[in-house]
Amino acid sequence: MEYLLSILVLCSLYVMLSSSFNLIIGYGGLVSVAHPIFFAIGAYVAALSAIHFGLSAVPAVLLGGAVAIVASAAISLPSLRVSGDYLLITSIGFQLGLLQIIKNLEITGGPGGLTNIPSTITGAIRSPAFAAISVVLAAATVLLIRWLMRGPYGRAITAMRDDELAFTALGRNATRIKIVIFALGCGMAGIAGGIYAFFYQYVSPEQFEILQSALILTMVVVGGISTTWGPVVGAVLLLALPQAITFIQMPPNVAGGLQGVLYTLLVLIFMFARPQGIVSAPRTQL
Amino acid sequence: MLDPIILLQIAWTGIAISSYYVLFTIAFSLALKVMQLWNFAQAGLMALAFYAMFFALNRLALPLPLGIAFGVAVTVIAAVALEVFGLRTLRARRSGNLTFFIFTLIVAEFVAYLLMMIFGTEPQTLFPSILSKVHIVMNIAVSNWDLIAVGTTLACVAALWAFLRFHQDGQFMLAVAENAALAELYGISAKRAYLVTMIIVAIISCAGMYLFGSRSGVFPTTPLELLLVAVIATLLGGMGRIFAAGIAAVALGLIQSFSVLVISSQWQTLVLYAFLFVTIIFFPLGFRLPLWLRKAFKPAA
Numbered sequence: 001m002e003y004l005l006s007i008l009v010l011c012s013l014y015v016m017l018s019s020s021f022n023l024i025i026g027y028g029g030l031v032s033v034a035h036p037i038f039f040a041i042g043a044y045v046a047a048l049s050a051i052h053f054g055l056s057a058v059p060a061v062l063l064g065g066a067v068a069i070v071a072s073a074a075i076s077l078p079s080l081r082v083s084g085d086y087l088l089i090t091s092i093g094f095q096l097g098l099l100q101i102i103k104n105l106e107i108t109g110g111p112g113g114l115t116n117i118p119s120t121i122t123g124a125i126r127s128p129a130f131a132a133i134s135v136v137l138a139a140a141t142v143l144l145i146r147w148l149m150r151g152p153y154g155r156a157i158t159a160m161r162d163d164e165l166a167f168t169a170l171g172r173n174a175t176r177i178k179i180v181i182f183a184l185g186c187g188m189a190g191i192a193g194g195i196y197a198f199f200y201q202y203v204s205p206e207q208f209e210i211l212q213s214a215l216i217l218t219m220v221v222v223g224g225i226s227t228t229w230g231p232v233v234g235a236v237l238l239l240a241l242p243q244a245i246t247f248i249q250m251p252p253n254v255a256g257g258l259q260g261v262l263y264t265l266l267v268l269i270f271m272f273a274r275p276q277g278i279v280s281a282p283r284t285q286l
Numbered sequence: 287m288l289d290p291i292i293l294l295q296i297a298w299t300g301i302a303i304s305s306y307y308v309l310f311t312i313a314f315s316l317a318l319k320v321m322q323l324w325n326f327a328q329a330g331l332m333a334l335a336f337y338a339m340f341f342a343l344n345r346l347a348l349p350l351p352l353g354i355a356f357g358v359a360v361t362v363i364a365a366v367a368l369e370v371f372g373l374r375t376l377r378a379r380r381s382g383n384l385t386f387f388i389f390t391l392i393v394a395e396f397v398a399y400l401l402m403m404i405f406g407t408e409p410q411t412l413f414p415s416i417l418s419k420v421h422i423v424m425n426i427a428v429s430n431w432d433l434i435a436v437g438t439t440l441a442c443v444a445a446l447w448a449f450l451r452f453h454q455d456g457q458f459m460l461a462v463a464e465n466a467a468l469a470e471l472y473g474i475s476a477k478r479a480y481l482v483t484m485i486i487v488a489i490i491s492c493a494g495m496y497l498f499g500s501r502s503g504v505f506p507t508t509p510l511e512l513l514l515v516a517v518i519a520t521l522l523g524g525m526g527r528i529f530a531a532g533i534a535a536v537a538l539g540l541i542q543s544f545s546v547l548v549i550s551s552q553w554q555t556l557v558l559y560a561f562l563f564v565t566i567i568f569f570p571l572g573f574r575l576p577l578w579l580r581k582a583f584k585p586a587a
Contacts, residue, residue, distance in 0.1 A: 029384060100559070104553065271385070
């Protein structure tokens with residue numbers, strides 16, 4: 001039961017991550033691969049504020065989300081000022097650079113990570129409580145994005161993505177919309193990171209490496225880019241995959257590689273064979 | 287006060303290190319110029335080049351020229367497959383930039399994971415020893431590797447320049463880079479130009495990985511980090527200016543080398559990431575000399 005609840009928490013967190021990433025890459029058309037680093041920022045900020053300042057879980061998680069939003073501006077402001085293409089490059093640099101800093105700082109625990117994150121909920125209700133919180137937050141994320149995209153702001157986002165020139169010619173500020181979308185998506189990832197830190201009570205830099213970028217991208221592309229439910233389907237399906245690999249009992253380096261190969265291969269297969277993903281959007285053209 | 291010999295030594299080491307940066311940069315910049323493609327799949331080709339050479343030299347025990355030839359062959363075949371089955375299909379579908387980005391990045395990651403499965407996650411070098419004979423020239427230590435690296439890079443850059451300037455395929459590549467649709471109207475095959483570009487990218491990547499792999503340990507994910515330097519240099523040199531990007535790569539190598547004077551080695555790679563941000567904020571269209579300086583160097587008409 002404990003194991004299943006743990007999987008449920010992980011599934012919910014990845015639904016949050018993939019849905020928020022879909023908001024950025026799918027709905028917004030902004031190419032960034034640094035989503036895991038905002039997950040990391042949320043996790044580390046929440047963990048460190050709880051360890052060093054004794055902050056309780058809710059403000060710590062919210063702080064993690066807020067810092068992720070501020071950090072997102074550090075990427076989006078310089079890169080989107082020039083062109084959308086630069087966002088991808090800046091995001092790669094930001095992810096690799098920040099991971100390098102995390103690995104070398106004493107306060108973040110270096111490559112070994114942070115282990116002494118306080119437990120906020122104890123006893124038999126711990127896992128069910130975390131599972132309930134995570135499921136509610138995942139549902140809230142999906143519904144919030146759905147609500148956003150069906151409203152006037154969502155129509156503006158779609159118009160901006162489909163024809164930025166025409167959108168700008170109408171007097172709308174495309175850069176501002178991009179920065180807002182990016183911040184919103186990164187903030188959601190930061191909140192997911194905070195919950196992750198409090199549930200697992202352990203964070204290390206290797207959990208946020210480039211494999212995570214491939215994983216989240218796979219969830220979105222395989223599930224269905226620019227759809228509400230695609231990333232949810234993708235997250236649930238792809239989290240089942242490593243569980244299956246765990247049962248095969250392979251050496252860790254082979255299992256890690258195999259997992260990455262499967263994720264990236266799935267993206268490639270879907271890109272060419274079914275670009276619209278499992279759940280297709282009304283007008284998806286990859 | 288720093289000893290001038292030490293400064294010269296750091297400068298020479300920086301130039302030698304920048305040799306492979308230059309090769310990765312001109313390959314990346316060439317694909318961007320001709321194909322208008324941020325070719326992150328180059329990292330996959332670089333990884334493939336290194337591990338093919340590693341396999342040929344260490345597992346098959348082939349002599350060095352054959353080992354290099356094997357690496358070049360494998361990389362060229364992969365580059366051609368990438369162009370014919372991947373990029374060409376996406377172009378035919380009129381896919382957007384987003385799709386090309388995802389595709390090239392995922393190809394790079396796919397290759398890295400595949401190699402991780404086959405060769406493990408331990409760092410590998412092309413040769414059992416990475417030490418090379420050192421000569422003292424004017425009190426500066428110059429290793430054989432340094433000379434090979436600088437010589438190979440100069441030869442590759444000169445060959446690329448000559449190819450683009452004098453060979454028909456090179457001229458067609460530049461024409462396609464300027465305006466692919468117009469070039470096709472004049473009977474130039476854009477498909478062929480793209481294919482030739484990918485082959486050149488593969489060959490130059492192989493040369494760069496030979497130099498890097500004979501001096502440092504390579505992980506399957508190392509090429510993606512190396513490619514970031516190429517991206518920064520390409521931005522700094524200005525998109526579409528292949529050889530200016532190469533010069534920017536030398537500058538980055540020198541800056542990285544001289545940074546040992548002010549920061550510890552564990553933070554050295556951060557200098558490059560800092561440069562990425564500085565470039566994007568202050569030189570988004572590339573670094574150019576002031577107009578008066580350019581005029582001063584411009585030959586009289």
